[in-house]
Amino acid sequence: MTSTAGTVPVVDPGDPGAPGEPDALVDVAASGRRRGRTAYLLMAPAVLWLALFFVIPFYSLIAASLYDPSGSDEDGWRMAYAFGNYVDAWQDYWQPFVRSIAYGGIATVICLVLGYVLAYAIAFKTGRWKTLVLVLVIAPFFTSFLVRTLSWQLILADDGWVVDVLRFLQLLDDDGRLLATDVAVVTGLAYNFLPFMVLPLFASLDKIDHRLIEASSDLYSNPVVGFFKVTWPLSLPGVVSGTLLTFIPAAGDYINAQLLGNTNTRVVGSVIEAQFTDANQPYVAGALSMTLMVVIVGMVLVYVRRAGTEELL
Amino acid sequence: MSLRVEAGVEAADGTAYDGLRLRALTKRFASFTAVRGIDLDVPRGSFFALLGPSGCGKTTTLRMVAGLDAPTSGTIELAGKDITGAKPYRRPVNTVFQNYALFPHLDIFENVAFGLRRRKVDGVDKKVAEMLALVELDAQARKKPAQLSGGQQQRVALARALINEPEVLLLDEPLGALDLKLRRSMQIELKRIQMDVGLTFVHVTHDQEEAMTMADTVAVMNGGLIEQMGSPAELYENPRSTFVANFLGQSNLIEGRVTGRSADEVTVDMHGIGVSVPVGRAHTDGQQGWVGIRPEKVLIGDAGSKLDAPGNTIPGGVVSDVSFVGVSTQYLVRMPWGQELMVFAQNTGRDKIFRHGDPVELSWRPEYAFLLDHSQDVRAGAQEDG
């Protein structure tokens, strides 16, 4: 203000009679209120949506998990704070539960390894074909999840070429099979969720300034060391979001286990589905759903904390 | 292009050159030759500036020395060893990048320690602390690069390269992003550091003042070629091309016809006025040439007065513009042949200040004039705002 005093008539800010100043304050406040209203208006649809389709179902899910087990569809279900449901459900179904987490975890690791290499190649090596290759990665999504999973039944079938080759190489016994095994389930999961891993990884890698990698080689890092000291840490945000986007749906998925597995590969998703429908024990399904949700959220929190990515995310 | 090597000529006994030596270095991109066979000798321990306008190939040259771009042809030798094909991480060369390229995920301390850690040097903590003290960043050691100001980031980039004590430190317009004041103080700082550590610095810039004030030797680059190389004073006082004459400071270039050559001087007829140029400052064999004279070397006086007797005297000028800039008065004087010449008169208080329309005559001592090849573009290298 003082610097312009010579050229522009300036009103002393301390002067109570100064025109303009109070108006200006009112204006700021008014525009602040207006901005606040706009923010609420913009948020309203999402809030409404969440209330309708998340909060209410979530509440009824909790309620269902605490129903009195002696109820039935005919007699109706009664909310009874039956926490024992959780213990019973866990005792009966801990195996599919653990299997879900294990399948999801293994599939995520496979996706991370394959996806990282793929995303790295797309970001750094494809040059002007980058967009095309990215489209190819996403292209399978244009067909249905179910169809893609079913086609793996053909690929892994006992008389398919994959089994033939593995038998020929003695990697599989002559009567060994792939379909209806753990391997098939994990393979299906890894295949179906790979793009969820590749896309965030690509976004992270593509953002890396190539000059940083040059700087690392100028500072005595061979390509391998440069990768671990610069590229990998800078791609961590992609690794974290990619693993979360893969693990969370993969751990809850049961289509792959149903289509590519057998009764010994039953996952918790299948149990929940069966308990809600045919078995008519919504309290078991509810308790398992809640447990799964709590376990996954807990694992995610620990993971994000460990990765120290508050600022990366 | 033929090249005059003025510094660091190989020792007569045949021992290897201990500085950085480029020979016929060429870089061709798909459709474009960025560097056209340059020869350069950078003496060990010197502050060497590579000066040239934007796009002339300075960065490309540095990148080849650093090993980040492979030369199309030519060789790079460092302390007698051919490093043309060596990987960048095997060269005793470090770079301060044009955009700094600091590692955003590492704090300042780890950025500076990066090179030492890769080479598994002992005593990293102590060395880094010393280096941070040298660039006055001790207080910022645990901050991330994004939390620093531009000038601080620039110093981190310098420290990160300098700490490795490379044979050659390459600086690619490290001061380009700084404001004028910070730039001047960093120039002094850089020069001081270079003298303290005694390393070879190759400093790229398109700011002629920066090159002149900092460097022991300046190579002027233009269109992928080295136009001239030498000490700042040599380049300024005796430019060999119109580009150098115009790019470093300002010059009056007047068309003339060579009328005679003797053992020690060349006489030139300049629109009917005879002037002479010492042989060592005449850079053309042709019949025509550009007579060059720096504006501050031109004396101005009333028409008909006797100016500095032994000089070349050019009568018939009329003052067409006067600007008083404090330390000097800058005149434009229209000559009988229509050209306007620049004259900078020191404001000593003894000389009269001329006014627009005054008839004047000009004079300069022959030993300050130079003669350039007529085939060169008289406007080459001239700054628009100059």
Ligand SMILES: Nc1ncnc2c1ncn2[C@@H]1O[C@H](COP(=O)(O)OP(=O)(O)OP(=O)(O)O)[C@@H](O)[C@H]1O
């Ligand atoms: N990778 C490349 N592919 C094609 N042309 C390039 C490439 N790199 C540089 N060039 C061209 O080579 C020329 C020299 O570029 P360079 O970066 O060496 O210029 P410079 O002297 O450093 O300029 P500045 O002062 O603007 O940084 C420019 O015309 C540029 O367009």
Ligand SMILES: [Mg+2]
């Ligand atoms: Mg450059």
